[in-house]
Amino acid sequence: MNVTRLKTNPLITPDDVTPYHDNHEVIGVFNAGVAEYQGETLLLLRVAERPISDNPDIVNAPIIDFSSGNRNLKIIELNKQDSKYDFSDPRTIRYQENGATAYLTSLSYIRLARSKDGEEFTIDSEPFIYPETKHETWGVEDPRVTLIDDTYYIQYSAASQLGIGVGLITTEDFQTYERHGLMLHPENKDAAIFPEKINGKYYTLHRPVPKGIGSPEIWIAESRDLIHWGNHQHLLGLSEDGWDSGRIGGGAVPFKTEEGWLEVYHAADKNDRYCLGALLLDLNDPSKVLAKTFEPILVPEADYEVNGFFNQVVFTCGVTLQNRNVRVYYGVADTSMAAADMSIDDILAKLTYLKVPEGGAVE
Amino acid sequence: MNVTRLKTNPLITPDDVTPYHDNHEVIGVFNAGVAEYQGETLLLLRVAERPISDNPDIVNAPIIDFSSGNRNLKIIELNKQDSKYDFSDPRTIRYQENGATAYLTSLSYIRLARSKDGEEFTIDSEPFIYPETKHETWGVEDPRVTLIDDTYYIQYSAASQLGIGVGLITTEDFQTYERHGLMLHPENKDAAIFPEKINGKYYTLHRPVPKGIGSPEIWIAESRDLIHWGNHQHLLGLSEDGWDSGRIGGGAVPFKTEEGWLEVYHAADKNDRYCLGALLLDLNDPSKVLAKTFEPILVPEADYEVNGFFNQVVFTCGVTLQNRNVRVYYGVADTSMAAADMSIDDILAKLTYLKVPEGGAVE
Numbered sequence: 001m002n003v004t005r006l007k008t009n010p011l012i013t014p015d016d017v018t019p020y021h022d023n024h025e026v027i028g029v030f031n032a033g034v035a036e037y038q039g040e041t042l043l044l045l046r047v048a049e050r051p052i053s054d055n056p057d058i059v060n061a062p063i064i065d066f067s068s069g070n071r072n073l074k075i076i077e078l079n080k081q082d083s084k085y086d087f088s089d090p091r092t093i094r095y096q097e098n099g100a101t102a103y104l105t106s107l108s109y110i111r112l113a114r115s116k117d118g119e120e121f122t123i124d125s126e127p128f129i130y131p132e133t134k135h136e137t138w139g140v141e142d143p144r145v146t147l148i149d150d151t152y153y154i155q156y157s158a159a160s161q162l163g164i165g166v167g168l169i170t171t172e173d174f175q176t177y178e179r180h181g182l183m184l185h186p187e188n189k190d191a192a193i194f195p196e197k198i199n200g201k202y203y204t205l206h207r208p209v210p211k212g213i214g215s216p217e218i219w220i221a222e223s224r225d226l227i228h229w230g231n232h233q234h235l236l237g238l239s240e241d242g243w244d245s246g247r248i249g250g251g252a253v254p255f256k257t258e259e260g261w262l263e264v265y266h267a268a269d270k271n272d273r274y275c276l277g278a279l280l281l282d283l284n285d286p287s288k289v290l291a292k293t294f295e296p297i298l299v300p301e302a303d304y305e306v307n308g309f310f311n312q313v314v315f316t317c318g319v320t321l322q323n324r325n326v327r328v329y330y331g332v333a334d335t336s337m338a339a340a341d342m343s344i345d346d347i348l349a350k351l352t353y354l355k356v357p358e359g360g361a362v363e
Numbered sequence: 364m365n366v367t368r369l370k371t372n373p374l375i376t377p378d379d380v381t382p383y384h385d386n387h388e389v390i391g392v393f394n395a396g397v398a399e400y401q402g403e404t405l406l407l408l409r410v411a412e413r414p415i416s417d418n419p420d421i422v423n424a425p426i427i428d429f430s431s432g433n434r435n436l437k438i439i440e441l442n443k444q445d446s447k448y449d450f451s452d453p454r455t456i457r458y459q460e461n462g463a464t465a466y467l468t469s470l471s472y473i474r475l476a477r478s479k480d481g482e483e484f485t486i487d488s489e490p491f492i493y494p495e496t497k498h499e500t501w502g503v504e505d506p507r508v509t510l511i512d513d514t515y516y517i518q519y520s521a522a523s524q525l526g527i528g529v530g531l532i533t534t535e536d537f538q539t540y541e542r543h544g545l546m547l548h549p550e551n552k553d554a555a556i557f558p559e560k561i562n563g564k565y566y567t568l569h570r571p572v573p574k575g576i577g578s579p580e581i582w583i584a585e586s587r588d589l590i591h592w593g594n595h596q597h598l599l600g601l602s603e604d605g606w607d608s609g610r611i612g613g614g615a616v617p618f619k620t621e622e623g624w625l626e627v628y629h630a631a632d633k634n635d636r637y638c639l640g641a642l643l644l645d646l647n648d649p650s651k652v653l654a655k656t657f658e659p660i661l662v663p664e665a666d667y668e669v670n671g672f673f674n675q676v677v678f679t680c681g682v683t684l685q686n687r688n689v690r691v692y693y694g695v696a697d698t699s700m701a702a703a704d705m706s707i708d709d710i711l712a713k714l715t716y717l718k719v720p721e722g723g724a725v726e
Contacts, residue, residue, distance in 0.1 A: 163577030
């Protein structure tokens with residue numbers, strides 16, 4: 001299928017973003033949520049900032065600390081020689097003992113970028129959404145934005161030592177907003193709320209990560225008010241091998257076509273190479289998977305997708321639509337933002353219909 | 364504090380229960396939900412049945428199979444010599460490769476026992492709640508029952524290869540019931556819905572088990588309709604050492620006292636010894652922990668608590684109240700049911716008030 005990466009890719013890189021924190025560097029500006037507001041395309045950038053370390057033996061882990069009653073940015077200094085920790089993953093510091101995550105190496109928050117043409121963006125100087133609760137002490141990440149009536153629902157990963165859950169914020173003007181706490185408890189990420197009621201119910205995709213039984217796969221849940229969620233159902237599982245055998249999760253906010261709800265999602269293989277695929281869900285009951293792409297529709301190929309802070313990643317949180325064209329905005333290599341154009345018809349042509357729809361199969 | 368175990372303990376043992384499945388044995392009748400209905404005490408027993416194996420080299424794993432379109436009990440035969448599996452835990456068969464659970468060794472369903480005096484029970488001959496969906500192929504377990512108006516809300520663990528989540532069923536007569544799917548996605552257990560609205564909201568305790576970050580600890584969520592849940596908040600964490608350092612979770616349905624909501628919960632240490640403790644939650648905002656027992660209020664001591672299918676377990680899903688007495692019904696050693704009487708005043712006296720209430724501390 002035809003995938004046209006924008007010539008101006010990568011659209012936004014860490015060099016384009018002034019650090020918000022003193023003595024920090026921006027190491028990533030990626031995995032942005034996408035909204036259209038007052039004629040502009042808004043990117044809700046995940047900006048990751050890392051404390052600058054002058055000592056090569058020291059790794060700094062930033063956390064938001066509420067223990068004084070106020071909000072403070074606190075830097076934990078860890079020595080690379082400390083055998084208690086595993087520093088091999090650039091994103092996280094793990095305990096050697098059990099592989100559990102002890103700290104993140106950067107703090108993420110959400111910052112707005114605005115564009116008239118969807119290609120050239122101006123970046124706000126201040127954060128839009130910054131960690132504010134005990135569930136966000138390690139940062140806020142990877143937002144999706146769903147417009148319903150005049151309200152934008154922002155779903156994002158809320159990370160803390162208590163776990164990673166899905167936070168929910170609503171805004172009407174991208175200046176003020178209302179917090180609704182965690183809409184999904186840990187461990188969960190990659191929620192993407194559908195943009196309208198379907199048969200009287202709202203739906204969201206989500207991606208739990210169970211510990212003892214089960215895998216990081218795509219689930220779907222229902223709501224009456226978009227704040228409270230229930231009737232969770234498993235939607236799509238991993239493959240045994242290949243591009244979608246490691247972890248899969250919702251990507252962009254789903255959009256409606258005559259054939260069904262189209263969802264551009266992410267999948268990683270067992271070596272953590274992230275690609276994008278597409279799913280087609282039943283128009284009247286999106287808990288039924290009608291079709292999927294058995295091959296990815298976008299794979300890391302361009303230099304900015306292959307090389308970066310974490311290599312071999314394309315990861316989308318949102319698209320814009322114009323006639324039959326889909327512009328997929330996506331984070332690359334956990335470093336920068338890019339976009340690619342593809343047609344709805346090409347995506348539909350790439351789908352394979354399932355003989356037994358997943359989801360409804362074994363009820 | 365005074366804890367009076369009933370002289371008739373254990374109240375119900377596997378020998379008291381006729382297997383529902385041909386060629387199966389009842390290995391456990393435990394972790395029962397508790398309800399009061401039409402002047403009787405009902406126990407919603409978790410009955411675990413194991414396929415009888417004539418061959419000592421074969422371990423049988425029972426699952427409910429929907430692949431034919433109908434519901435069938437299917438027995439998977441595994442050879443103890445198969446190096447792919449780890450058979451060391453009597454409850455589960457794990458993959459050697461990664462420790463993930465491959466199968467359970469028994470299938471659980473829920474069966475009713477009825478009593479006029481709360482001590483002598485008559486057990487129904489058929490299951491009350493039996494696996495019916497793709498999320499229950501490994502069984503239904505550990506129910507809690509909350510009466511609100513004239514409806515009993517039954518929260519239980521729904522187990523399958525997709526993960527363990529919390530199923531929700533409502534009944535008014537303990538004969539027919541309505542299913543509401545999974546109220547909480549995997550991995551989650553030990554939900555306990557509060558029996559009334561508090562400041563306009565319903566609340567439930569729950570216990571997620573995150574994989575990458577966080578521990579098996581107690582959380583609380585809110586609802587408007589008891590079916591859909593949101594605003595998940597971390598409530599109480601593990602201790603570093605001792606009786607509550609391994610995993611903690613809601614136990615009985617919380618009950619109201621003048622001092623606050625009293626919750627009898629379970630905690631296991633790092634050696635999987637399960638005890639009961641108590642929590643006091645703010646009457647008007649149960650996301651605030653006012654006090655807790657720093658020592659357990661019930662520990663496995665009696666022979667039937669210490670020795671069984673899984674040793675050293677006391678685990679409650681419900682209590683009954685009479686004046687100032689609390690009768691705690693609890694599963695023992697994953698084998699049988701027991702009960703113990705204690706006074707509300709003794710539990711309250713055992714509580715230590717926290718200087719900074721947990722939950723509200725770092726918002």
